[in-house]
Amino acid sequence: MALLEVKNLTVFYPSSPSPALEGVSFQLKRGEILCIVGESGSGKSTLLRAIAGLLHPDCRIEGEITFKGEKIPPQRGLEKFMGKEVGFIFQEPSAYLDPLFKVGGQIEETCKIHFPDSNCGEKTLNSLRYCGFPNPEEVYEKYPHELSGGQKQRVNIADAVVNNPSLLLADEPTSSLDVSTQKSVLELFLKLKRDGKAVLMVTHDFGVVWEIADRVLVIKDGKKVEEGSVFEIYENPRHPYTRKLVEIFKKLSLF
Protein backbone atom coordinates (compact mmCIF):
# COMPACT_ATOMS: atom_id res chain seq x y z
CA MET A 1 0.00 0.00 0.00
CA ALA A 2 1.23 3.48 -0.84
CA LEU A 3 1.96 5.79 2.09
CA LEU A 4 0.50 8.73 0.19
CA GLU A 5 -1.86 8.61 -2.74
CA VAL A 6 -2.98 11.73 -4.58
CA LYS A 7 -5.70 11.49 -7.22
CA ASN A 8 -6.77 14.23 -9.61
CA LEU A 9 -5.63 17.05 -7.36
CA THR A 10 -6.88 20.37 -8.70
CA VAL A 11 -6.36 23.80 -7.12
CA PHE A 12 -8.01 27.12 -7.94
CA TYR A 13 -6.64 30.30 -6.35
CA PRO A 14 -9.49 32.74 -5.62
CA SER A 15 -7.98 35.34 -7.95
CA SER A 16 -8.06 33.18 -11.07
CA PRO A 17 -10.79 31.25 -12.95
CA SER A 18 -8.27 28.72 -14.30
CA PRO A 19 -6.65 26.14 -12.03
CA ALA A 20 -3.02 26.53 -10.90
CA LEU A 21 -2.92 22.73 -10.62
CA GLU A 22 -5.06 20.38 -12.66
CA GLY A 23 -5.78 16.68 -12.19
CA VAL A 24 -2.41 15.65 -10.76
CA SER A 25 -2.16 12.04 -9.54
CA PHE A 26 0.71 10.03 -8.07
CA GLN A 27 1.66 7.61 -5.32
CA LEU A 28 4.52 7.62 -2.85
CA LYS A 29 5.80 4.59 -0.94
CA ARG A 30 7.72 4.43 2.31
CA GLY A 31 11.44 4.80 1.85
CA GLU A 32 11.04 6.51 -1.50
CA ILE A 33 12.12 9.94 -2.74
CA LEU A 34 9.88 11.46 -5.39
CA CYS A 35 11.05 14.73 -6.91
CA ILE A 36 8.60 17.14 -8.49
CA VAL A 37 10.29 19.16 -11.21
CA GLY A 38 9.07 21.91 -13.48
CA GLU A 39 9.83 25.47 -14.41
CA SER A 40 8.99 28.45 -12.24
CA GLY A 41 5.25 28.99 -11.96
CA SER A 42 4.37 25.44 -13.08
CA GLY A 43 2.54 24.66 -9.83
CA LYS A 44 5.16 22.78 -7.80
CA SER A 45 4.70 24.74 -4.57
CA THR A 46 0.94 24.76 -5.03
CA LEU A 47 0.98 20.96 -5.20
CA LEU A 48 3.11 20.60 -2.07
CA ARG A 49 1.16 23.20 -0.11
CA ALA A 50 -2.18 21.68 -1.07
CA ILE A 51 -0.99 18.31 0.24
CA ALA A 52 0.30 19.92 3.46
CA GLY A 53 -2.93 21.88 3.97
CA LEU A 54 -0.99 25.16 3.82
CA LEU A 55 -3.05 26.93 1.16
CA HIS A 56 -5.39 29.77 2.03
CA PRO A 57 -8.90 28.52 2.90
CA ASP A 58 -10.33 30.57 0.01
CA CYS A 59 -8.59 28.28 -2.47
CA ARG A 60 -10.79 25.61 -4.04
CA ILE A 61 -9.14 22.20 -3.81
CA GLU A 62 -10.57 19.13 -5.48
CA GLY A 63 -9.45 15.52 -5.76
CA GLU A 64 -8.54 12.75 -3.37
CA ILE A 65 -5.73 12.48 -0.86
CA THR A 66 -5.15 9.21 0.99
CA PHE A 67 -2.53 9.00 3.74
CA LYS A 68 -1.75 5.69 5.45
CA GLY A 69 -4.96 4.28 4.01
CA GLU A 70 -7.10 7.11 5.39
CA LYS A 71 -9.00 9.28 2.95
CA ILE A 72 -8.51 12.98 3.75
CA PRO A 73 -10.83 15.82 2.72
CA PRO A 74 -8.69 17.59 0.09
CA GLN A 75 -9.57 21.07 1.30
CA ARG A 76 -7.53 20.51 4.51
CA GLY A 77 -4.77 18.37 3.07
CA LEU A 78 -2.61 16.62 5.67
CA GLU A 79 -3.06 19.50 8.13
CA LYS A 80 -3.97 17.25 11.06
CA PHE A 81 -0.79 15.17 10.57
CA MET A 82 1.62 18.08 10.26
CA GLY A 83 4.47 18.23 12.77
CA LYS A 84 3.79 14.70 13.89
CA GLU A 85 3.33 12.26 11.02
CA VAL A 86 4.41 14.73 8.36
CA GLY A 87 7.25 17.28 8.38
CA PHE A 88 7.57 20.29 6.08
CA ILE A 89 10.87 21.90 5.05
CA PHE A 90 10.78 25.33 3.43
CA GLN A 91 13.09 26.80 0.82
CA GLU A 92 14.36 29.68 2.93
CA PRO A 93 15.98 28.27 6.10
CA SER A 94 15.31 31.42 8.14
CA ALA A 95 11.64 31.60 7.29
CA TYR A 96 10.56 29.03 9.80
CA LEU A 97 12.92 29.80 12.71
CA ASP A 98 12.01 32.47 15.23
CA PRO A 99 15.01 34.83 15.53
CA LEU A 100 14.22 35.56 19.19
CA PHE A 101 14.54 32.03 20.53
CA LYS A 102 17.31 29.48 20.78
CA VAL A 103 16.94 26.81 18.13
CA GLY A 104 16.95 23.90 20.58
CA GLY A 105 13.95 25.28 22.44
CA GLN A 106 12.10 25.69 19.16
CA ILE A 107 12.61 22.04 18.25
CA GLU A 108 11.70 20.96 21.78
CA GLU A 109 8.44 22.90 21.43
CA THR A 110 7.53 20.92 18.29
CA CYS A 111 7.94 17.78 20.38
CA LYS A 112 6.02 19.10 23.40
CA ILE A 113 3.00 20.16 21.33
CA HIS A 114 2.45 16.60 20.16
CA PHE A 115 4.09 14.48 22.86
CA PRO A 116 4.02 16.55 26.08
CA ASP A 117 4.79 13.57 28.29
CA SER A 118 7.88 12.39 26.46
CA ASN A 119 11.48 13.38 27.08
CA CYS A 120 11.55 16.21 24.54
CA GLY A 121 14.93 17.59 25.62
CA GLU A 122 16.60 14.26 24.90
CA LYS A 123 14.66 13.83 21.64
CA THR A 124 15.79 17.30 20.51
CA LEU A 125 19.46 16.49 21.13
CA ASN A 126 19.08 13.16 19.31
CA SER A 127 17.40 14.84 16.37
CA LEU A 128 20.15 17.46 16.11
CA ARG A 129 22.81 14.74 16.30
CA TYR A 130 20.97 12.74 13.60
CA CYS A 131 20.96 15.84 11.39
CA GLY A 132 24.72 16.11 11.42
CA PHE A 133 25.59 18.13 14.54
CA PRO A 134 28.17 16.17 16.53
CA ASN A 135 27.81 18.71 19.37
CA PRO A 136 24.02 18.98 19.80
CA GLU A 137 24.23 20.52 23.30
CA GLU A 138 26.11 23.51 21.85
CA VAL A 139 23.77 23.93 18.87
CA TYR A 140 20.76 23.73 21.20
CA GLU A 141 21.88 27.02 22.79
CA LYS A 142 22.36 28.93 19.53
CA TYR A 143 20.10 31.63 18.13
CA PRO A 144 19.27 31.30 14.41
CA HIS A 145 21.54 34.22 13.43
CA GLU A 146 24.52 32.38 14.93
CA LEU A 147 24.19 29.57 12.37
CA SER A 148 25.10 29.39 8.68
CA GLY A 149 22.42 28.80 6.01
CA GLY A 150 23.23 25.12 5.76
CA GLN A 151 23.23 24.70 9.56
CA LYS A 152 19.87 26.47 9.77
CA GLN A 153 18.43 24.17 7.14
CA ARG A 154 19.70 21.14 9.08
CA VAL A 155 18.10 22.60 12.22
CA ASN A 156 14.84 22.89 10.26
CA ILE A 157 15.14 19.26 9.26
CA ALA A 158 15.88 18.31 12.89
CA ASP A 159 12.66 20.13 13.79
CA ALA A 160 10.73 18.37 11.01
CA VAL A 161 11.90 14.91 12.10
CA VAL A 162 11.92 15.25 15.91
CA ASN A 163 8.57 13.45 16.16
CA ASN A 164 9.70 10.72 13.77
CA PRO A 165 7.31 11.41 10.87
CA SER A 166 6.86 8.94 8.02
CA LEU A 167 6.62 11.62 5.34
CA LEU A 168 8.67 14.73 4.60
CA LEU A 169 7.51 17.45 2.26
CA ALA A 170 10.31 19.75 1.11
CA ASP A 171 9.98 22.78 -1.17
CA GLU A 172 13.33 23.52 -2.85
CA PRO A 173 15.17 22.84 0.44
CA THR A 174 18.62 23.36 -1.09
CA SER A 175 17.96 26.21 -3.56
CA SER A 176 19.18 28.96 -1.27
CA LEU A 177 22.34 27.10 -0.22
CA ASP A 178 25.77 27.13 -1.82
CA VAL A 179 26.83 23.99 -3.65
CA SER A 180 28.98 22.39 -0.96
CA THR A 181 26.31 22.95 1.70
CA GLN A 182 23.65 21.60 -0.66
CA LYS A 183 25.48 18.31 -0.75
CA SER A 184 25.39 17.78 3.02
CA VAL A 185 21.66 18.58 3.12
CA LEU A 186 20.95 16.20 0.21
CA GLU A 187 22.95 13.49 1.99
CA LEU A 188 20.75 14.01 5.03
CA PHE A 189 17.66 13.38 2.89
CA LEU A 190 19.27 10.17 1.61
CA LYS A 191 19.86 9.08 5.22
CA LEU A 192 16.20 9.78 6.04
CA LYS A 193 15.19 7.67 3.05
CA ARG A 194 17.44 4.80 4.17
CA ASP A 195 15.70 4.98 7.54
CA GLY A 196 12.38 4.40 5.82
CA LYS A 197 10.99 7.90 5.46
CA ALA A 198 9.20 8.96 2.30
CA VAL A 199 10.23 12.29 0.80
CA LEU A 200 8.29 14.43 -1.62
CA MET A 201 10.68 17.11 -2.80
CA VAL A 202 10.10 20.03 -5.12
CA THR A 203 13.08 21.22 -7.10
CA HIS A 204 13.82 22.97 -10.37
CA ASP A 205 17.34 21.57 -10.35
CA PHE A 206 17.86 18.36 -12.29
CA GLY A 207 21.21 17.93 -10.53
CA VAL A 208 19.31 17.47 -7.26
CA VAL A 209 17.00 14.95 -8.94
CA TRP A 210 19.91 12.99 -10.30
CA GLU A 211 21.57 12.92 -6.90
CA ILE A 212 18.70 11.76 -4.72
CA ALA A 213 15.44 10.86 -6.50
CA ASP A 214 14.03 7.40 -7.01
CA ARG A 215 11.24 8.70 -9.20
CA VAL A 216 10.46 11.98 -10.90
CA LEU A 217 7.19 13.71 -11.64
CA VAL A 218 7.37 16.51 -14.19
CA ILE A 219 4.73 19.23 -14.17
CA LYS A 220 4.13 22.00 -16.66
CA ASP A 221 1.37 24.61 -16.54
CA GLY A 222 -0.21 22.85 -13.55
CA LYS A 223 -0.45 19.45 -15.25
CA LYS A 224 1.60 16.30 -14.89
CA VAL A 225 3.37 15.71 -18.19
CA GLU A 226 5.58 12.78 -17.24
CA GLU A 227 6.41 10.40 -14.42
CA GLY A 228 9.04 7.69 -14.16
CA SER A 229 12.12 6.36 -12.44
CA VAL A 230 15.04 8.76 -12.47
CA PHE A 231 16.83 6.36 -14.82
CA GLU A 232 13.91 6.23 -17.29
CA ILE A 233 13.60 10.01 -17.31
CA TYR A 234 17.33 10.48 -17.82
CA GLU A 235 17.74 7.83 -20.51
CA ASN A 236 14.44 8.15 -22.32
CA PRO A 237 12.49 11.33 -21.59
CA ARG A 238 9.27 11.21 -23.58
CA HIS A 239 7.74 14.64 -23.22
CA PRO A 240 9.52 17.43 -25.17
CA TYR A 241 9.67 19.56 -22.03
CA THR A 242 11.37 16.77 -20.05
CA ARG A 243 13.75 16.20 -22.95
CA LYS A 244 14.73 19.85 -22.80
CA LEU A 245 15.33 19.68 -19.01
CA VAL A 246 17.46 16.56 -19.33
CA GLU A 247 19.45 17.96 -22.28
CA ILE A 248 20.29 21.10 -20.33
CA PHE A 249 21.36 18.99 -17.37
CA LYS A 250 23.52 16.68 -19.51
CA LYS A 251 25.24 19.68 -21.09
CA LEU A 252 25.89 21.29 -17.72
CA SER A 253 27.30 18.08 -16.25
CA LEU A 254 29.96 17.88 -18.98
CA PHE A 255 31.77 20.76 -17.33
Ligand SMILES: Nc1ncnc2c1ncn2[C@@H]1O[C@H](COP(=O)(O)OP(=O)(O)O)[C@@H](O)[C@H]1O
Ligand atom coordinates in the same frame (compact mmCIF):
# COMPACT_ATOMS: atom_id res chain seq x y z
N1 LIG B 1 -1.26 32.93 -3.53
C1 LIG B 1 -1.51 32.87 -4.85
N2 LIG B 1 -2.57 33.51 -5.39
C2 LIG B 1 -2.83 33.45 -6.72
N3 LIG B 1 -2.09 32.74 -7.59
C3 LIG B 1 -1.02 32.10 -7.12
C4 LIG B 1 -0.67 32.12 -5.72
N4 LIG B 1 0.46 31.37 -5.54
C5 LIG B 1 0.78 30.90 -6.77
N5 LIG B 1 -0.09 31.33 -7.71
C6 LIG B 1 -0.06 31.00 -9.16
O1 LIG B 1 -0.12 29.60 -9.32
C7 LIG B 1 0.77 29.16 -10.33
C8 LIG B 1 1.73 28.13 -9.76
O2 LIG B 1 2.57 28.77 -8.79
P1 LIG B 1 3.57 27.96 -7.87
O3 LIG B 1 2.88 26.75 -7.36
O4 LIG B 1 4.13 28.89 -6.87
O5 LIG B 1 4.68 27.52 -8.93
P2 LIG B 1 6.18 26.98 -8.71
O6 LIG B 1 6.34 26.59 -7.29
O7 LIG B 1 6.29 25.82 -9.66
O8 LIG B 1 7.08 28.08 -9.12
C9 LIG B 1 1.43 30.40 -10.89
O9 LIG B 1 0.74 30.81 -12.03
C10 LIG B 1 1.26 31.42 -9.77
O10 LIG B 1 1.19 32.71 -10.29
Ligand SMILES: [Mg+2]
Ligand atom coordinates in the same frame (compact mmCIF):
# COMPACT_ATOMS: atom_id res chain seq x y z
MG1 LIG C 1 7.73 27.24 -5.82
